Amino acid sequence: MLCDAAAHRLVCPLDCPDTCSMLVDVKDGRASRLRGDPAHPFTQGFLCHKVSHYLERVYNPNRVLHPLRRIGPKGSGQFERIDWDTALDLITAKFREVIASPEGPQAILPYSYCGTMGRIQSESLDRRFFHRIGASMLDRTICATAGVAGYSYTIGGRIGTDPEAIDDSRYIINWGSNTAVTNSHLWVRMVAARKRGAKIVTIDPYRSRTAERSDWHLMPRVGTDAALALGIMHVMFRDGLTDADYLTRYCHGTDALRDRVLTQYAVDVVAKITGLTAVDIERLAHEYAATKPAVIRVNYGLQRHYGGGMAVRTIACLPALIGAWRDPSGGILLTTSGLFPINTAGLQRPLLSPPGTRTINMSRLADALCATGSASVFPMNPSAPDRQEKTLAEPVAHSEPPGPPVRLLFVYNSNPAAIAPDSVRVQQGLMRDDLFTVVHEQFLTDTTDYADIVLPATTQLEHIDLHTTYGHHYVQLNEPAIAPLGEARCNTDVFRQLASRLGLEPELFAVTDEQLAREALWETAPEQPSALRGITVDVLRNEGPQRLRLPRPFVPFANGNFPTPTGKCEFFSTKLAEQGEDPLPWYVPPAESIDSQPELAARFPLQLLSPPSPHFLNSTFVETETLRKSAGEPTLEIHPDDAEEREIIDGQRVRIRNDRGSFHARAMVGETVRPGVVVAPGIWWHKLTDDVGNANLTTSSRTTDWGGGATFFDNLVEVEAVG
Ligand SMILES: Nc1nc2c(c(=O)[nH]1)N[C@H]1C(S)=C(S)[C@@H](COP(=O)(O)OP(=O)(O)OC[C@H]3O[C@@H](n4cnc5c(=O)[nH]c(N)nc54)[C@H](O)[C@@H]3O)O[C@H]1N2
Ligand SMILES: Nc1nc2c(c(=O)[nH]1)N[C@H]1C(S)=C(S)[C@@H](COP(=O)(O)OP(=O)(O)OC[C@H]3O[C@@H](n4cnc5c(=O)[nH]c(N)nc54)[C@H](O)[C@@H]3O)O[C@H]1N2
Ligand SMILES: [Mo]
Numbered sequence: 210m211l212c213d214a215a216a217h218r219l220v221c222p223l224d225c226p227d228t229c230s231m232l233v234d235v236k237d238g239r240a241s242r243l244r245g246d247p248a249h250p251f252t253q254g255f256l257c258h259k260v261s262h263y264l265e266r267v268y269n270p271n272r273v274l275h276p277l278r279r280i281g282p283k284g285s286g287q288f289e290r291i292d293w294d295t296a297l298d299l300i301t302a303k304f305r306e307v308i309a310s311p312e313g314p315q316a317i318l319p320y321s322y323c324g325t326m327g328r329i330q331s332e333s334l335d336r337r338f339f340h341r342i343g344a345s346m347l348d349r350t351i352c353a354t355a356g357v358a359g360y361s362y363t364i365g366g367r368i369g370t371d372p373e374a375i376d377d378s379r380y381i382i383n384w385g386s387n388t389a390v391t392n393s394h395l396w397v398r399m400v401a402a403r404k405r406g407a408k409i410v411t412i413d414p415y416r417s418r419t420a421e422r423s424d425w426h427l428m429p430r431v432g433t434d435a436a437l438a439l440g441i442m443h444v445m446f447r448d449g450l451t452d453a454d455y456l457t458r459y460c461h462g463t464d465a466l467r468d469r470v471l472t473q474y475a476v477d478v479v480a481k482i483t484g485l486t487a488v489d490i491e492r493l494a495h496e497y498a499a500t501k502p503a504v505i506r507v508n509y510g511l512q513r514h515y516g517g518g519m520a521v522r523t524i525a526c527l528p529a530l531i532g533a534w535r536d537p538s539g540g541i542l543l544t545t546s547g548l549f550p551i552n553t554a555g556l557q558r559p560l561l562s563p564p565g566t567r568t569i570n571m572s573r574l575a576d577a578l579c580a581t582g583s584a585s586v587f588p589m590n591p592s593a594p595d596r597q598e599k600t601l602a603e604p605v606a607h608s609e610p611p612g613p614p615v616r617l618l619f620v621y622n623s624n625p626a627a628i629a630p631d632s633v634r635v636q637q638g639l640m641r642d643d644l645f646t647v648v649h650e651q652f653l654t655d656t657t658d659y660a661d662i663v664l665p666a667t668t669q670l671e672h673i674d675l676h677t678t679y680g681h682h683y684v685q686l687n688e689p690a691i692a693p694l695g696e697a698r699c700n701t702d703v704f705r706q707l708a709s710r711l712g713l714e715p716e717l718f719a720v721t722d723e724q725l726a727r728e729a730l731w732e733t734a735p736e737q738p739s740a741l742r743g744i745t746v747d748v749l750r751n752e753g754p755q756r757l758r759l760p761r762p763f764v765p766f767a768n769g770n771f772p773t774p775t776g777k778c779e780f781f782s783t784k785l786a787e788q789g790e791d792p793l794p795w796y797v798p799p800a801e802s803i804d805s806q807p808e809l810a811a812r813f814p815l816q817l818l819s820p821p822s823p824h825f826l827n828s829t830f831v832e833t834e835t836l837r838k839s840a841g842e843p844t845l846e847i848h849p850d851d852a853e854e855r856e857i858i859d860g861q862r863v864r865i866r867n868d869r870g871s872f873h874a875r876a877m878v879g880e881t882v883r884p885g886v887v888v889a890p891g892i893w894w895h896k897l898t899d900d901v902g903n904a905n906l907t908t909s910s911r912t913t914d915w916g917g918g919a920t921f922f923d924n925l926v927e928v929e930a931v932g
Contacts, residue, residue, distance in 0.1 A: 217690035218246060218753060221260050222330075222669040223826045224323035224352075226544070226680025227252055227394045229260065230754050233670065235690050240264060240670055249754050251373060251681040252394050258839070259826055265833050266651070267668045267694070273650055274695025277663040283640050286658040286896075293696060293706075296662050301710040303617055303645050304342065312613035314343035315567055320574065322351055324622030324829065325700075327674025327687060328551060329725050331622055334704040334718065336557035339619075341713055345612065346568040348917055351629065353544070355918030356512035359522035360543045362782040362915075365772035367547025370504050370540035371763040372681050376401045377538040380500035382410045384524055385434060385511020387417040390823045392680060395506065408500065410493070412437070413510075415818060415846070415888050416881040427493065428883045430484040431816045432514035432799030432923060435523040437490070439796060440479030442470040444494035445530055451498075452532030459769035460529050462781020462793065469793050482796065484883065498531045502539035510820055513922040516797030518915030522782075523794040529766075529778035537762035548757055549677035549684065550738035551729050558717070567612045572919035575631040575910045577615055578638020620648045621666070621700055626655035627828045627894050630908040630919055633870040649703055652832045655895050665697040672699035675726040675746075682757045684741070686726070686749035701725070797914050801925040813867045813925035815851060815887045819904035820922075822891030831894045843898055845874040846888040847928065852878040857930050865889065867926045870906035872898070876930075887928060 216232040217240075230249035234242045243264050247254030266272075276296035281287025308314045319339045325331050339346070348354075357367060375381065375398045389396040396419070399409055403424075411423040412434070420426040429437055445451050446467045456463045480487045497503050505524060512521050525541055533539030554560075569577045618639075629635050639646060639659035648660040657663045671694065674687040693699075698706075701722055708718035720728075726746050731737045737744070740757045749755060769776060774783040786792040803810040824840035825831050831840075845863055857863055859878040864871055865887070874889055882888050895902030908921050 217688065219669055219690060220327070220674065220676045220685045220687040221256070221263075222325035222327055222674065222676075222687070223260065223829065224326055225826060226392045226678065227257075228326065228676055228678035228680060228683070228685065229256055229394070230685055231256060231260070233264075233690050238691055240267065240691050246753075249683065250756070251683060255394075257393055259824060259830050259836060262830070262833055262835055263669070265835060266830070267670055269652070269832065271652060271832060272694065272697075273653060273657070273663055273665040274697060275665055276696065279661050283642075283659050284636070286653060288663060293698075296664060297706050297710060300647055300662060301707060304707070304711060307617050308342060310616075312616060315345045316613040316616040317342065317344035318569060318577065318615045318618050319344060319347055320571060320618055320620045320623055320625055321347070322349060322571070322623040324624075325669065325674065326678070327669075327676055328556065328729050329674045329722050330672060330700045332553075333556040333725050333729070334701045334708075334720075335621065336559075337561065337717055338704040338708055338713075340558055340561035341708075341717065342711070343563045343566060345615070346562060346566055348568045348570045350570050350572045350912065350917040351919050353509050353512075353918070354916030355517035355913035356507070356509055356521040356543055356916070358916030359512065359518035359520065360525050362522045362785060363525040363779055365779070367544045368765050368772070369542040369545065371537060372398065372542060372545070374537040374762065375399060375504055375542075377405070378402050378502050378504040379407045379538075380410070380497055380503035381407055382412065382497065382503070382505045383419050383423065384412045384505050384507045385520075386411075386506045386508030387413070387419045387510065387820065388506055388508070389419040389422055390417065391508065391821065392506075395680065408496070414883045414886045415820070417820070418823065427485055427489060430482070430883065431818065431886055432516060432520075432802065433483040433796070434511055434520040435516060435794065436474065436479050436482040436796040437485065438520075438523040438527060439470050439474035439794060440476055440483070440490050441494040441497065441527065442466065442530060443474045443476060443479070444491055445498055446471055448495070450495065451530050455529060455532035455535065459766070459771070459777050461773070461775045461777040461779045461783075465793055466526070466780040469795070474796075497527070501533070502536035503528070503531065503533050504539055505541040507541060507543050510922070512913065512918060513920055515800035515911065515913055515920055515923050517913045517918055517920070519794065519797040526778070526780050526794060529780075534764070534766035537764045540766070544679040545681060546677065546679040548682060548740060548759065550740050551677060552731050552734070553729075555728050556725060569615075570912060570917045572630060572912055572917065573910045574625055574629045575634035575638060578618075578641065578644070579634050580614060614643075616644060618644060618646045620646065620656055620660075621650075621703075624654045624656050624828045624894075626659060627903060627905065628892055630905055630921060631869055631910045632895065632902060632905040632908075634910070649700065651697075654828070654832075658896070664703060665695060667693045667697045667699045671697060673722040673726065675729055675749075682759065682763070683754040684744050684749065684757065685754045686746060688750065799923045800911055800920065801909075801923050806925075809925055813927045814885065815926050815928060816885060817865065817904065817907060817924045817926045818886065818888045818922045819892070819908070819924075820888070820890055825891055828892045828894060831892075831897055837897065840891060843872070843874040843889060843891065843893055843903070844877050845928065846877045846879065846881045848880060848882050848884040848886070849878055850884045851887070851928075852876065855928060855930065857928065862931050863928050864931045865904070865907060865926050865928050867907050867924070869909060872902050872904060872906045873900035873931060887926065
């Protein structure tokens with residue numbers, strides 16, 4: 210666009226499916242006027258409220274701009290400024306010491322997630338470095354692995370409906386998805402579809418912003434979605450609503466599934482489990498089966514329960530039953546991430562990791578840090594087909610030897626003291642005197658408070674990166690618009706420096722970020738994969754976002770071709786059968802519920818959900834005053850019946866507690882939640898709440914049925930008024 214000829218093109222780095230293209234003006238080395246890039250076909254020039262404040266993050270006076278060394282007790286956040294050489298020397302000495310100790314390199318644990326989603330700053334040289342030194346590996350399960358595992362048993366891979374086709378859908382179900390908040394550019398398309406006659410349905414125990422704006426909101430009991438999906442199937446088979454031709458040609462295990470749902474999941478049984486009326490279940494099944502094209506947006510909120518993998522696996526069966534995959538605007542969308550054939554193994558070099566290296570589940574950081582070295586606290590779930598939402602190449606199949614306690618924790622792109630479950634024990638672990646903690650950060654977060662060394666990190670305006678996404682079909686390049694502020698360095702630079710100090714191979718580490726981006730796109734290989742053909746750093750630089758070279762319209766499973774062992778949609782899962790598990794879908798109840806743990810539920814009768822706040826991105830932006838102000842203060846939404854029973858009135862301060870811990874919030878009494886459910890939105894920084902901290906003081910480090918996922922929303926609590 211001519212008027213923007215002087216603007217720099219950036220990519221929003223945050224962990225959100227939308228991955229927006231952005232423009233920023235730069236004058237005399239300073240950035241101003243950040244806005245959406247209208248040239249991006251999916252994000253179309255509008256930025257969310259949060260990210261439009263990204264420059265406040267970049268120029269925030271509280272940014273970390275120099276390396277720091279701890280001078281006070283752990284947890285106190287007292288530091289002195291040091292220079293980079295001193296910081297890197299101290300860290301290198303510690304690496305050498307731990308590697309040479311009897312405990313060896315596996316006493317080193319990297320801890321990172323998606324502070325940036327860029328493929329270079331998020332998961333390239335860092336992985337190479339930790340693989341090369343033989344550190345423990347991290348299973349990145351905090352967000353999506355349960356759903357991805359469940360989805361993959363049914364569909365075979367992380368592929369679903371093209372989000373751009375949803376404008377033409379006629380029946381849209383947001384299933385455990387707060388789309389209007391967490392995927393706002395898809396919501397725009399849903400609203401466009403509604404203008405053309407589509408109906409929007411939301412299935413959520415909470416009246417989220419999405420539920421509020423939907424045509425129909427169903428409020429099931431928490432963690433009962435698989436039962437609901439099985440009930441819908443019952444109605445479909447019973448009433449002949451299925452697509453018999455699609456089932457015969459492209460589905461595996463139809464007879465067994467029919468038999469199971471007809472005998473075990475009658476509507477009255479399902480009504481009892483889900484707390485929905487039989488009338489609503491029947492109506493949902495009939496409307497969904499009859500209105501074409503029908504699409505389901507299933508998201509990650511729904512899989513943060515013990516049975517989360519099974520819930521997604523079961524829901525993912527529904528489109529095939531009605532042949533919804535025949536239409537580009539039908540089907541189901543969990544993620545688009547499986548469509549990007551990036552050279553992840555080339556970037557990360559998993560084979561550098563010595564065979565037998567243990568893997569530690571990031572959702573169980575509390576256990577890992579509080580452990581004394583027993584193997585039993587690091588169970589692997591060998592059944593998960595994909596260990597990670599964002600990439601395929603994380604090494605798997607390493608055995609699980611008894612491992613040493615973690616002695617050196619290296620945190621980047623993550624704020625585990627705030628975001629990991631069971632904060633009380635995470636903090637206890639971080640307090641250990643015999644643990645050396647390095648945190649590479651943009652801000653002094655809850656986690657840096659426990660660091661021995663803090664390193665200053667660049668923001669997205671200050672480094673190069675290559676972006677794929679989990680919410681559309683475009684590849685994008687982010688180029689630096691300004692010089693790094695202060696002494697900030699990007700993630701790859703830190704690992705380059707450490708590798709050089711440790712004397713590691715220059716051919717592995719003395720590579721530029723641009724070279725890494727070219728390697729990621731297979732530019733240096735004899736041939737690029739067809740979906741990436743012609744997409745190079747130069748093309749991205751000169752021409753902007755590039756759509757994957759996929760057939761249009763995108764109808765991946767119109768004629769079967771599912772990437773499963775049978776090539777069909779697997780109601781009967783070949784892999785589960787091989788693993789000796791029940792090969793058919795069934796209802797796996799939550800771990801903490803009145804049905805599974807009546808004694809616990811008698812003491813802690815309320816199910817707490819702590820979904821993200823519209824004003825923050827996980828715990829990012831809590832530091833930005835404008836957004837913290839718009840978020841207000843921590844709140845707890847509670848049903849009037851539950852409030853009355855506890856003599857809690859609207860606006861009163863309450864304590865939310867269980868055996869793991871407690872936190873405070875202001876009660877909002879209303880019918881925004883089902884009775885028995887309470888909702889505390891937002892991952893606040895513990896230290897920026899008025900009281901003791903955020904909801905993760907109560908969450909558990911138990912993991913999901915498949916994929917080793919976190920179970921943030923499978924959490925029983927009691928609530929009482931304070932003061
Ligand atoms: N504004 C904003 N956007 C974000 C984020 C953010 O922090 N802020 N985070 C990003 C990240 S990392 C992720 S993973 C995605 C998450 O995106 P979503 O999955 O859409 O987000 P959540 O709000 O965690 O969960 C969606 C809904 O699931 C509901 N839910 C909880 N338990 C159940 C259940 O048992 N059954 C059903 N049917 N529903 C249930 C919750 O009440 C919630 O309204 O969003 C991304 N986008
Ligand atoms: N109770 C509860 N807990 C949850 C969730 C929930 O819904 N409820 N959601 C979970 C989910 S879905 C997720 S994905 C996780 C998210 O957890 P995290 O991935 O830890 O996400 P953030 O809280 O955004 O923290 C990212 C940090 O990375 C830093 N950062 C950003 N860019 C860079 C960079 O280039 N280099 C370096 N070194 N640092 C950088 C940011 O400053 C920020 O502090 O939280 C999980 N925790
Ligand atoms: Mo996430």
